[in-house]
Amino acid sequence: MSWFSSADESAHYGSSVCILLQHYCRELGWEQAGVLELGSGDASAIADAVRVLPRLRVHSYDISASSVDQARENIAVRGVADRYTVEVGDFFERAHAAGGASPPTVIANPGYLPAPDCDIRMPELWGGPSGHDQVLELLKAGFEHVVTTVPSYSDPVATLETARDLGYRVVNFVAMGLDFGPYSSEPKVHAQIRRLCAEGRGWAGEDEYMVAVALFTRDPEFPGDRATHLLRVLQLQV
């Protein structure tokens, strides 16, 4: 299989995005503006959310052509092709090209595997030596609202510090424990995870870790900041 396949993680991402979009529907304004997605993968996660939320429109980019082929099949099977569209391309190039025409909200389960270099089982999932490079790039892309996964082993303290420095607050999140799968068990990745945890820059249990799907915003209309709660749930000492 040449596209990302991790049923538990995709289900967590899809259902958490659905909960957060539904709960903050008015504030995010997605019924009018739609949302963009970085990385459809096989699209099963968000196609289900689009089916549940009849006014949701998602436009997604995935850098992997085989993912997009599979995504289009899965979207068609679920009958939501009119509201969930997928294109091959680098999200960051395409989103910049759209400029001010972009919706204010982006959703993503970006690659977050830490490793010294990108020579890993699926290079598209590489998140740099700390694992959080793709999330940081997304936070720097200028969107008003960002719904993204934040894993416990990819230096979440630094991720949240960068988010705060960029003017984002954590509005809310949905967290879940996940077992290590084939991607995070790859020896090179696993060793880097252990290194980050030993340095106090992440948390992982014997064969599990935590992943939160968090809503970040720069909009002053959203009250509060749950960044500390999020780090505690990810098992980080704060």
Ligand SMILES: C[S@@+](CC[C@H](N)C(=O)[O-])C[C@H]1O[C@@H](n2cnc3c(N)ncnc32)[C@H](O)[C@@H]1O
């Ligand atoms: C962890 S997978 C998530 C897939 C899907 N959202 C899910 O949760 O099942 C990340 C996806 O992002 C894609 N990707 C990585 N970098 C990208 C980029 N710069 N632009 C668009 N897609 C990218 C990968 O090809 C991969 O399909």
